[in-house]
Amino acid sequence: MNVYFHTFGCKANQYDTALVRQAFADQGAVVVDDASVADLAVVNSCTVTHESEAKLGRLVRRLARLGGGGGGGGGGGGGRLETVVMGCAAALDDGRIAGLPSVRAVVGGAEPSQVLRAAGFPLSAPRSSPPGSLSTRSLHPLSPSPSGRGGTTGRFRGLLKIQDGCDEHCTFCATTLARGANRSRGIPELVEEARALAQHHAEIVLTGIHIGTYGQDRSGWTDPGATPRGSHQGSGPDSPGARPRGWSTLGELLEALIAAVPQVRFRLSSIEATEVDDTIARLLIEAPAHLAAHLHAPLQSGSDRILKRMGRHWYTARSYRARLDWLAQRLPVFGLGADIIAGFPGESDADHRETLALVNAVPFTYLHVFPYSERPGAAAGRLGERVGPGVIRDRARELRESGEAKARAHRARRAGQRADGVVCGHGAGKVEVLTEDYVSVYLPTDQWNGRPRFEVTVR
Numbered sequence: 001m002n003v004y005f006h007t008f009g010c011k012a013n014q015y016d017t018a019l020v021r022q023a024f025a026d027q028g029a030v031v032v033d034d035a036s037v038a039d040l041a042v043v044n045s046c047t048v049t050h051e052s053e054a055k056l057g058r059l060v061r062r063l064a065r066l067g068g069g070g071g072g073g074g075g076g077g078g079g080r081l082e083t084v085v086m087g088c089a090a091a092l093d094d095g096r097i098a099g100l101p102s103v104r105a106v107v108g109g110a111e112p113s114q115v116l117r118a119a120g121f122p123l124s125a126p127r128s129s130p131p132g133s134l135s136t137r138s139l140h141p142l143s144p145s146p147s148g149r150g151g152t153t154g155r156f157r158g159l160l161k162i163q164d165g166c167d168e169h170c171t172f173c174a175t176t177l178a179r180g181a182n183r184s185r186g187i188p189e190l191v192e193e194a195r196a197l198a199q200h201h202a203e204i205v206l207t208g209i210h211i212g213t214y215g216q217d218r219s220g221w222t223d224p225g226a227t228p229r230g231s232h233q234g235s236g237p238d239s240p241g242a243r244p245r246g247w248s249t250l251g252e253l254l255e256a257l258i259a260a261v262p263q264v265r266f267r268l269s270s271i272e273a274t275e276v277d278d279t280i281a282r283l284l285i286e287a288p289a290h291l292a293a294h295l296h297a298p299l300q301s302g303s304d305r306i307l308k309r310m311g312r313h314w315y316t317a318r319s320y321r322a323r324l325d326w327l328a329q330r331l332p333v334f335g336l337g338a339d340i341i342a343g344f345p346g347e348s349d350a351d352h353r354e355t356l357a358l359v360n361a362v363p364f365t366y367l368h369v370f371p372y373s374e375r376p377g378a379a380a381g382r383l384g385e386r387v388g389p390g391v392i393r394d395r396a397r398e399l400r401e402s403g404e405a406k407a408r409a410h411r412a413r414r415a416g417q418r419a420d421g422v423v424c425g426h427g428a429g430k431v432e433v434l435t436e437d438y439v440s441v442y443l444p445t446d447q448w449n450g451r452p453r454f455e456v457t458v459r
């Protein structure tokens, strides 16, 4: 049976797809890159914006127009190509996804056995493992899949999902409804997976839904009087230094991972600025070969009034900026990105100008700007004071222009400098190399020495 996979959304989704893809391969399915030869499609959905769900609908309709590859098994096989939709949007489906053409099943979440069952596979032990003993290898995307992308974001970059879910309730976010509460994986298990990933990957990206809260859900939380998350003690202004005794932290996990696989460069996928604790800050500053000098720190708004309406209570514009300025002063090279929502309900011109002012003040090197769109089930829909679509568009454009100007300035500053590069893709005679500060450098393939990681000149 030929199975085609497509993933929408974040790196956590890419990781989940890799697990499901591996589970299908373990059952004897052939993963194909070309949907026209597939017997079944599996689409991992995202609910973060209205646009991502619209794209899902378009893809599923397009897939339905393809004939199944006819390879047998539990999938379509002849006629229209059937799709199993999994993931976050699937978890919140009100019937709209199920009603799309040729949708065989809608599976909320990303549990591989449920997706397999929905695809019609009788659940047997994976072919590559003894019955009843799903090996780490079959459970985790440790090596390149037949299509060369299993568990990877590119040729030599691997993903390591350290936690799932989130305990916050940002009013614009339906992810927390779709994925549930914070659930962290144990350090020994993650170290073992990192060791296996390191056999094929020069860079490992730590992913999750809210990675700054890594470990807070695990037993041993013993200090109810401890400093709350995001309040600030430790080195530097607004530095969340102290931590309750008893839980492992993201900083501790990073230290364990670096000790286990020092040859790898780790990267954090997305972390709240005020959750960069002193250990993480020290590693960023002192161990650039082990932890890439890059943070993607969601800002969402530069107005404290709007941050409150968003339910983002753990930082203010001031504490966000203070933490990042403190780091930027200590990092000679620093890639810094943020997500920003334009036109959140109740956002006035003055709020928007505060966001723009903050964007201009913080040393961002790129921005991801999202025009606000209402997510089914998210509390922001009940807030009222909607901003008109034209205003949302204009504000998003202004923010994007600022982000693009910052990205151009960063690249110009870096041009001619040496960087620590990891190959993240190649094709059409070119190799894409990703630097520690998240800049892509393209080299003609014939100038590539074949190594996954090497010093490169930014151009």
Ligand code: SF4
Binding pocket: 166, 167, 168, 169, 170, 173, 174, 175, 176, 209, 210
């Ligand atoms: S922190 Fe907020 S935006 Fe991020 S996953 Fe949790 S609820 Fe969603």
